[in-house]
Amino acid sequence: MSLIEALPIALLGALLGLDVVSFPQAMISRPIVAATLAGAFIGHPPAGLLIGVVLELIALDTLPFGASRYPEWGSAGVVGGALFAAQPPGMPGALPASLLAALLTASVSGWSMVVLRRVIAGRLERTRDSIETGSRDALLSLHLSGMTLDLLRAALVTMVGMIVFSPLVRAIVAIWGSESAPSRAVVVVIAAIVAGGALWKVFHSIRRVVWLFLGGLLASTLLLVMG
Amino acid sequence: MTNPTTPEFSLPFRVKAAMYLRLLALQGSWNYETLLGTGIGFVMEPALRYLPGGVDGPRYRAALARESRYFNAHPYLAGIAVGALTRAELDGVDPVRIERFRTALAGPLGSVGDRLVWASWLPFCSLVALCVYGAGGSPVEVVGTFLLLYNVGHFLLRAWGLRTGLSRGLNVASALGNPVLRQGPHYIGSAAAVVAGLALPLALQRVVGPGRVLAGGIIVAALLGILLLARLHERAEGWRIALGVLAIFVLYSVLT
Numbered sequence: 390m391s392l393i394e395a396l397p398i399a400l401l402g403a404l405l406g407l408d409v410v411s412f413p414q415a416m417i418s419r420p421i422v423a424a425t426l427a428g429a430f431i432g433h434p435p436a437g438l439l440i441g442v443v444l445e446l447i448a449l450d451t452l453p454f455g456a457s458r459y460p461e462w463g464s465a466g467v468v469g470g471a472l473f474a475a476q477p478p479g480m481p482g483a484l485p486a487s488l489l490a491a492l493l494t495a496s497v498s499g500w501s502m503v504v505l506r507r508v509i510a511g512r513l514e515r516t517r518d519s520i521e522t523g524s525r526d527a528l529l530s531l532h533l534s535g536m537t538l539d540l541l542r543a544a545l546v547t548m549v550g551m552i553v554f555s556p557l558v559r560a561i562v563a564i565w566g567s568e569s570a571p572s573r574a575v576v577v578v579i580a581a582i583v584a585g586g587a588l589w590k591v592f593h594s595i596r597r598v599v600w601l602f603l604g605g606l607l608a609s610t611l612l613l614v615m616g
Numbered sequence: 617m618t619n620p621t622t623p624e625f626s627l628p629f630r631v632k633a634a635m636y637l638r639l640l641a642l643q644g645s646w647n648y649e650t651l652l653g654t655g656i657g658f659v660m661e662p663a664l665r666y667l668p669g670g671v672d673g674p675r676y677r678a679a680l681a682r683e684s685r686y687f688n689a690h691p692y693l694a695g696i697a698v699g700a701l702t703r704a705e706l707d708g709v710d711p712v713r714i715e716r717f718r719t720a721l722a723g724p725l726g727s728v729g730d731r732l733v734w735a736s737w738l739p740f741c742s743l744v745a746l747c748v749y750g751a752g753g754s755p756v757e758v759v760g761t762f763l764l765l766y767n768v769g770h771f772l773l774r775a776w777g778l779r780t781g782l783s784r785g786l787n788v789a790s791a792l793g794n795p796v797l798r799q800g801p802h803y804i805g806s807a808a809a810v811v812a813g814l815a816l817p818l819a820l821q822r823v824v825g826p827g828r829v830l831a832g833g834i835i836v837a838a839l840l841g842i843l844l845l846a847r848l849h850e851r852a853e854g855w856r857i858a859l860g861v862l863a864i865f866v867l868y869s870v871l872t
């Protein structure tokens with residue numbers, strides 16, 4: 390993938406990456422949204438939605454509490470959605486390979502957010518005297534440059550992710566050895582385990598939570614059996 | 617102009633609207649030194665212009681400097697602090713009292729918001745969207761459901777926080793006793809447990825693909841994995857385990 394080809398996807402990644410922390414935190418950066426939008430960009434929204442659902446299940450494990458370090462799912466969702474939607478339908482390795490690329494992007498992008506926050510702290514240190522005297526210009530400059538840098542960070546991560554992983558995923562899909570059904574099954578098991586563990590971590594203290602979950606499970610089982 | 621030092625002083629609508637819009641960009645300069653601090657100053661700035669002397673006056677500069685120092689809160693509930701601090705500054709409250717108030721308010725606003733939004737509302741909305749997907753929803757329906765549902769709560773919570781802070785000033789602490797903030801996580805969590813039971817099998821069934829049923833092996837493996845992860849509790853990060861297992865599987869599938 391060339392720079393020009395990756396540019397529209399990078400712009401989408403920039404906007405959604407900005408949503409994670411800086412503006413407006415409306416959760417358009419959640420993978421179920423980001424991957425679907427990226428799939429739509431490529432011309433295949435259902436494919437984007439499919440990998441977005443798998444990423445969303447995994448993302449339930451990393452809720453953005455306070456100052457904790459967590460993966461950045463906005464850019465990662467865009468990379469995963471675009472990569473998966475670009476593969477020919479029915480290729481058994483497409484989902485695992487695209488998912489792996491998305492998770493690696495999420496990890497790198499999470500690290501890039503830590504770097505950005507240190508850069509902003511450095512800029513704050515240099516303008517501290519002005520801000521301590523109540524300089525409006527210094528404060529606005531710090532704030533707006535922080536948002537601009539975040540936008541650029543997300544664009545860069547998405548661009549690099551697409552350029553690095555696009556040929557890699559294509560190559561993996563071409564020489565994939567496992568069959569289609571087991572490939573999907575492994576992805577489903579991984580996503581189910583991570584989502585189940587994450588939900589238990591978050592909701593285990595709620596009274597009768599297991600019974601409530603089992604009630605829902607019973608209803609879905611009936612729906613599946615009847616459907 | 618109304619005397620800003622009287623309690624009856626009310627900010628014009630356009631200033632409140634500007635503060636609300638800036639509230640959406642509250643974390644634009646988030647950093648490990650002052651956390652939300654500079655963001656709080658950024659959001660309050662349009663209102664501080666109404667202090668005597670305007671943007672060149674000493675009260676404006678002192679207030680802007682004070683409000684840009686270290687502060688932490690959940691971003692959606694920070695509006696309570698922004699509103700209350702704005703009111704205090706405009707009412708001419710003693711700066712020492714304002715500093716004490718900032719320190720006291722930060723902790724509760726963080727923990728209450730984390731429990732209500734990150735640990736309840738967000739996973740609930742995700743699970744509802746996954747349920748819509750499992751029920752056969754189109755991309756527009758799934759994404760639309762998630763964004764609409766989530767953001768009704770999100771934007772209302774920010775607006776309520778700012779309004780409450782501006783109207784109550786330093787007496788805002790009682791707002792944290794609001795039933796939605798106290799009981800919300802419990803009720804939303806209970807609803808999320810039911811939706812999780814519904815959503816997970818349906819969504820995973822659709823991911824596996826048409827014409828195939830969820831094989832017993834998948835269910836057993838998933839249940840065993842969930843039990844193991846639940847036992848590990850805080851010691852294991854599920855997404856890192858997923859990354860490792862997936863990398864091994866991809867390598868295996870490429871090399872065999």
